[in-house]
Amino acid sequence: MRKQLPIYICIDTSGSMHGERITAINAGLQALLTSLRQDPFALEMVHLTITTFDSQIKDVLPLTPVMEVVLPEITCGKSGATFLGSALEAVAHAVQRDLIPRNGQRKGDGRPNLIIITDGKPSDPLAYSEAIPHIKGLNFDNIIVCGIGKKIDFASLRQLTETIVLTDEINADSCAKFFIWVAQTIMHYIYLRDDLPVDEEVPVLSLFAAPAGFYLTQQSGFSRRLSIYLCIDTSGSMRGEPIKMVNNALQMIRSAVLQDPHMIEIAYLSIITFDMQVREVLPLTPIEILSKYGLPEITCPGSGSSLLGAALELIAQI
Numbered sequence: 001m002r003k004q005l006p007i008y009i010c011i012d013t014s015g016s017m018h019g020e021r022i023t024a025i026n027a028g029l030q031a032l033l034t035s036l037r038q039d040p041f042a043l044e045m046v047h048l049t050i051t052t053f054d055s056q057i058k059d060v061l062p063l064t065p066v067m068e069v070v071l072p073e074i075t076c077g078k079s080g081a082t083f084l085g086s087a088l089e090a091v092a093h094a095v096q097r098d099l100i101p102r103n104g105q106r107k108g109d110g111r112p113n114l115i116i117i118t119d120g121k122p123s124d125p126l127a128y129s130e131a132i133p134h135i136k137g138l139n140f141d142n143i144i145v146c147g148i149g150k151k152i153d154f155a156s157l158r159q160l161t162e163t164i165v166l167t168d169e170i171n172a173d174s175c176a177k178f179f180i181w182v183a184q185t186i187m188h189y190i191y192l193r194d195d196l197p198v199d200e201e202v203p204v205l206s207l208f209a210a211p212a213g214f215y216l217t218q219q220s221g222f223s224r225r226l227s228i229y230l231c232i233d234t235s236g237s238m239r240g241e242p243i244k245m246v247n248n249a250l251q252m253i254r255s256a257v258l259q260d261p262h263m264i265e266i267a268y269l270s271i272i273t274f275d276m277q278v279r280e281v282l283p284l285t286p287i288e289i290l291s292k293y294g295l296p297e298i299t300c301p302g303s304g305s306s307l308l309g310a311a312l313e314l315i316a317q318i
Contacts, residue, residue, distance in 0.1 A: 004047045005110035006063060006099065007186060010087045012118035013052040013076035021148065021170055022076050025117060028175030029071055035183040036066045042187055043067055045110070049094065053087035054080035063098050082120040085127030088160075092134040111141040113186050116160075118145070121153030132160050141189050144182060146214075154293035158283045164217045165210055166289070177211035217289055226266045227284060229318075231311045234300035235275040243300050250295050258291050270318070271296065274311035275304035284318070 011017075011025055029050070036042040048069050050061035060072045091114065099109040114135070122128040135143070143161035147154065148170055157164055165178065210216035232246055250271075257263045264287055271282040281296050 004063075004065070004099075005042075005045045006047045006049065006095075006112045008091050008094065008112055008114045009048065009050045010084070010091060010114070010116045011050065011052045011074055012054070012082055012084070012116075012120065013074065013080065014054045014082045014120060014123075015077060015079040016119050016149075016151070017076050018078050021119065022074055024170045024172045024175035026071075026074055027172035028170075028179040029074070031176035032179035032183055033066065033069055033071060035180045036187075039183075039187055042183075049098075050074070051087055051090055051094075052076075053083050055083060057083060057086050057090050059090070059094075063094070081123035082118065083124045083127070084116070084118060084122040085124040085129070085131045088131035088135050089127065092131065092138060095138050111139055113189075114140050114143045115182055116143075116145045117148070118152060118157075119148035120151055122156060125156070128156065129159075135160065142186055144185070146178060150292065152293065153296075154285070154289060155282045155296040158217075158285055159280070162217070162283075166215045166217065166292075167213055174211070174213050178214060181211050181214075217286065225268055226263070227268045227270070229284075229315050230269070230271045231308070231315070232271065232273045232298055233275070233306050233308070234273040234298065234304070235306040236301060236303035238300045243298060247298055250298070254287075254290060254295055257287055264288050264291070271298070272311050272314060273298060273300075274307050275301060276307065277304075278307060278310045278314050280314065280318075 009029075013022065017025075033048070036046055036048075043066055046066045047063050048061060048066060049059070049063040050072070052058045052060055052074060054076060060074065061069070095112050099112065143163060145157050145161055145164045147157060147164055147166045149168065152166075154164070154166075167174070167178075170178070230250075234243065238246070257267055267287040268284045269282065269287055269290060270280065270284040273279045273281055281298065
């Protein structure tokens with residue numbers, strides 16, 4: 001029996017996805033399935049699973065070979081939360097349950113791929129932050145997030161993956177093109193990995209250009225990048241007026257940078273906070289993206305020390 005190559009798809013079915021957006025998602029899934037079935041290698045080895053998330057997490061398509069998939073109709077109500085953190089935990093459990101791991105003597109199953117479609121911010125931020133290291137520890141070949149509209153929490157999504165595809169809106173045609181792009185990207189990695197020894201990694205590659213109407217935030221092959229790292233003290237003494245002034249200053253910095261075309265082209269920003277914990281609240285992100293989605297609000301607890309040394313260690317590691 002040959003290994004399976006799994007693709008996990010998580011779809012936001014909260015109230016804001018009701019209507020044309022969820023109709024477009026269904027059309028896109030059909031385009032994905034058609035694209036994969038036209039590839040003999042994918043037809044033999046790729047497996048699909050679909051999880052939806054709102055106030056509940058639903059496994060609407062268990063892990064199924066592409067040739068046997070019967071797509072369910074994805075539906076959503078007119079209201080509902082966005083429990084992305086719980087959805088990621090469900091995916092992590094499914095990966096550990098479903099896949100045969102690789103070792104030095106056998107290939108096992110192929111590395112999983114994760115596709116997430118959302119138009120909002122996680123309603124369960126604690127569960128989301130706790131799920132991120134679990135997901136990253138599962139060695140996904142690709143984690144691709146499609147963010148729809150201007151209400152997504154880009155900083156939170158950026159903590160999960162560098163590969164974020166942004167779009168103002170979707171329809172059946174654009175969503176179909178997005179999912180075909182996803183199929184091409186994933187199969188490109190799978191073909192490369194299948195030709196390599198078990199213990200050899202696929203080199204870092206540029207992704208195919210995103211389809212029209214979508215903006216791919218993953219950057220590679222650039223000639224120059226100006227990286228700006230901001231370390232902000234969020235210990236107890238910064239609570240109240242001081243942290244308010246910090247947030248105001250960040251908005252002023254953002255506005256000033258966005259007035260410089262050269263900075264928009266080359267500048268990347270990262271924000272790290274430090275008190276008794278060190279948090280990368282904004283991983284290194286192109287300034288151009290922040291012009292549209294803004295900066296995270298910096299908060300601080302009522303008390304806590306200032307672990308500046310630990311913050312500097314984190315920057316050195318990055």
